[in-house]
Amino acid sequence: MLDPRKTLLAAAGLAALAAGSSGATATDAQHGLRCEILVERSGGMIAVAPTVASDETVSGAYRLTLAGASASGRTSIRQGGPFTAQAGETVRLSRAMVSASAATDAALEIDAGGETVACSLRIDP
Template sequence: MTKFSLSPAPIAITTLAFIALGVGVAISQETQVTPVPFTCSVDLNDKGRMVEITARLASDEAMSGSYSLEIGKSGNGGSSMIRQGGPFTLEAGDDLVLGKTMMNGDPADFDIDFTLDWNGLLLRCPAININS
């Protein structure tokens, strides 16, 4: 799971700083960083010739917003694009699957963009966990 953090002042998405090794994402204008109450992840579960892709969001506090999940695939069999998205609402302590699909291919064939629109900020979830 990826932990998001942000500074008190609203800052454009272009100022996102990605922390190495998928540890988290921070929006920082100064040295002070305030953690946000949620984590997100994209899990790829290799099922042989199929890959199960799951976008998750977990929150310590009640929250709502919207999400966008774009999954692109290219390989020997051609290419495809899936777009899922919409509003979400979580209660404190919830762990919610926001999007899920199964496609043929290898985990390396996929380009995944999972973003959250929360409190006026557009945040990208960079974590991809590959399971065999």
């Protein structure tokens, strides 16, 4: 369970995403740790890319979870691992592709320097 004093949660409920890029961002104001979930549509697919940035050089771990359902089936993707971000650098942690025909919930959790930052995003078809 996350410590609510050290967690900042940003949730974005989007009715529809326009073509192009969108996303959700959260920031730990005390340490300048930021997470972002970038979303880009292309044809019948959606690329989801979690990123981390910090005002200070940090090392830590991330967890990305994607879960969704459509008439043709379910999506369940979990990615995670270690990272290092230099001060002022934005690091793309991974990339996952999901169907543009399914509603998908994306959640990103970043643990670094004793702090946790989380972003979440609902991606509607």
